[in-house]
Amino acid sequence: xxxxxxxxxxxxxxxxxxxxxxxxxxxxxxxxxxxxxxxxxxxxxxxxxxxxxxxxxxxxxxxxxxxxxxxxxxxxxxxxxxxxxxxxxxxxxxxxxxxxxxxxxxxxxxxxxxxxxxxxxxxxxxxxxxxxxxxxxxx
Numbered sequence: 001x002x003x004x005x006x007x008x009x010x011x012x013x014x015x016x017x018x019x020x021x022x023x024x025x026x027x028x029x030x031x032x033x034x035x036x037x038x039x040x041x042x043x044x045x046x047x048x049x050x051x052x053x054x055x056x057x058x059x060x061x062x063x064x065x066x067x068x069x070x071x072x073x074x075x076x077x078x079x080x081x082x083x084x085x086x087x088x089x090x091x092x093x094x095x096x097x098x099x100x101x102x103x104x105x106x107x108x109x110x111x112x113x114x115x116x117x118x119x120x121x122x123x124x125x126x127x128x129x130x131x132x133x134x135x136x137x138x139x
Contacts (some may be wrong), residue, residue: 004033004034004035004093005034005035005133005135006034006035006036006037006130006132006133006134006135007025007026007034007035007036007037007133007134007136008036008037008038008039008130008136008137009025009026009036009037009038009039009136009137009138009139010039010041010131010136010137010139011038011039011040011041011044011139012042012043012044012138012139013044013045013139014042014043014044014046015032015057015058015079016056016057016058016061017058017059017062018053018127018139019047019053019081020045020078020081021139022044022081022139023039023081023084023085023088024084025137026038026085026088027084027085027087027088027091027094029092029135030088030091030092030093030094031088031091031092032092034090034091034092034093035093035131035135036088036093036094036095037095037097037129037133038054038094038095038096038097039097039098039099039126039130040084040096040097040098040099040102040113040117041099041102041104042106043106044111045098045099045102045103045106045108046106046108046118046137048098048113048116049106049108049112049113052112053080053082053084053116053120054080054081056070056073060071063088072098073100081114082116085099092099095118095119096116096117096118097117097118097119097120097121097126097129098110098113098117098119098120098121098122099120099121099122099123099126100120100122100123101112101122103120136138
């Protein structure tokens, strides 16, 4: 069992703004020595399976400024979500876990996401793995 404090994010929403927060918070926590566990649920699984994890999209309520923000992200050379996940693994302990029920509900075969996640686990295993976390977020 890890001596580092667990930092858990349950990632449900897959729009860019939410995924960016998952990636930056996870990467920062990993760099700070936390044991980071990102649990991919529903829409994040679907987006990963479709190869769209780096797609810049925003919720409809931000449509008026989405083009400007996308331009600024490119101009500021903000890393892609997938790059931030890889960087987080390089700087610390960072794991991506896909929920097996989420795969089933979203019609995704586990083989489609296995190369992009550390494990595919069921809810009982996820709950056991994340028990006692110092920080737990649902994004």
